[in-house]
Amino acid sequence: xxxxxxxxxxxxxxxxxxxxxxxxxxxxxxxxxxxxxxxxxxxxxxxxxxxxxxxxxxxxxxxxxxxxxxxxxxxxxxxxxxxxxxxxxxxxxxxxxxxxxxxxxxxx
Numbered sequence: 001x002x003x004x005x006x007x008x009x010x011x012x013x014x015x016x017x018x019x020x021x022x023x024x025x026x027x028x029x030x031x032x033x034x035x036x037x038x039x040x041x042x043x044x045x046x047x048x049x050x051x052x053x054x055x056x057x058x059x060x061x062x063x064x065x066x067x068x069x070x071x072x073x074x075x076x077x078x079x080x081x082x083x084x085x086x087x088x089x090x091x092x093x094x095x096x097x098x099x100x101x102x103x104x105x106x107x108x
Contacts (some may be wrong), residue, residue, distance in 0.1 A: 001027060006055070012098070017053050022097035024051070028103045041107040047104040048104040056096045 002023025004016040036043050070089040 001098040004097050006097055016097045019063055020097045021051060024099040024101040028101050032105050036107060044106040044108045049104050051101045053099045056098050075077055
């Protein structure tokens with residue numbers, strides 16, 4: 001499986017899709033090489049490939065540049081109590097693309 005980050009506006013969708021597919025294909029080849037080696041076989045070529053790409057979303061805490069500004073609510077005055085306000089930070093969503101490939105290799 002391969003994964004790549006997607007810009008919030010989707011402007012890098014084509015590049016992210018290519019990156020995710022490249023990573024998924026590399027992962028499939030690495031797994032096939034291990035299996036072939038452990039079973040005494042040699043990969044002789046690719047017989048077929050199928051791929052799917054799907055979006056993914058996750059809440060990711062961000063620090064530093066690009067992090068949303070936290071809002072600090074002000075306590076009501078006149079209560080006579082010292083209240084330290086708790087900051088309210090909105091969640092940040094990271095979009096990504098995930099690619100999954102199935103590769104059928106020929107062996108000898």
